[in-house]
Amino acid sequence: MIELDEVDRRLLRALQQDATQSAGALGRRFGLSQPATWRRIRRLEEAGIIKGRRLRLNAEALGFGVTVFLGVKLGRKGQISLEDFERAVSAIPEVQTVEHVLGLYDYRLRVAARDLSDFERVLRRRIMTLPGAGDVEANVLLSEERLPGPLG
Numbered sequence: 001m002i003e004l005d006e007v008d009r010r011l012l013r014a015l016q017q018d019a020t021q022s023a024g025a026l027g028r029r030f031g032l033s034q035p036a037t038w039r040r041i042r043r044l045e046e047a048g049i050i051k052g053r054r055l056r057l058n059a060e061a062l063g064f065g066v067t068v069f070l071g072v073k074l075g076r077k078g079q080i081s082l083e084d085f086e087r088a089v090s091a092i093p094e095v096q097t098v099e100h101v102l103g104l105y106d107y108r109l110r111v112a113a114r115d116l117s118d119f120e121r122v123l124r125r126r127i128m129t130l131p132g133a134g135d136v137e138a139n140v141l142l143s144e145e146r147l148p149g150p151l152g
Helices: 006-017 023-030 034-046 082-090 116-127
Strands: 066-074 095-100 107-113 133-140
Touching: 006 023, 006 034, 023 034, 066 082, 066 116, 082 095, 082 107, 107 116, 116 133
Parallel strands: none
Antiparallel strands: 066 107, 066 133, 095 107
16 A cells, blocks of 8 residues: 555545546646656555546436435355346446345345336346345435545
């Protein structure tokens, strides 16, 4: 792990808010030259602190008005490999994230659907037919607030 100074932390906070900012704009904001800012960002990427930059789409504007968090317990542990389940569930386009978790359920999925009947179709025809899928619990997202990360 590399040592982060205050400038690194400020850069990370700024990029976390808007990853499209140029090194030149960030440098002007924090009193650095464009090359110095670029070198700092590159060092943070090479150290694995910045894992990538993602485009966040508005699912609702694209016609996906329902988001459901689905807890999935594997039904036949030991008879199905975790890798096989993860590979199969990751191939479902409506599944946005797959998280292997500790607790009552083995996996937590984030599923986007057009509406509740579309979610039911995805659940019945795609998720419940996966190898090893057992008990599930669905939680429909009512609202979402994006909070700052660990750096504030």
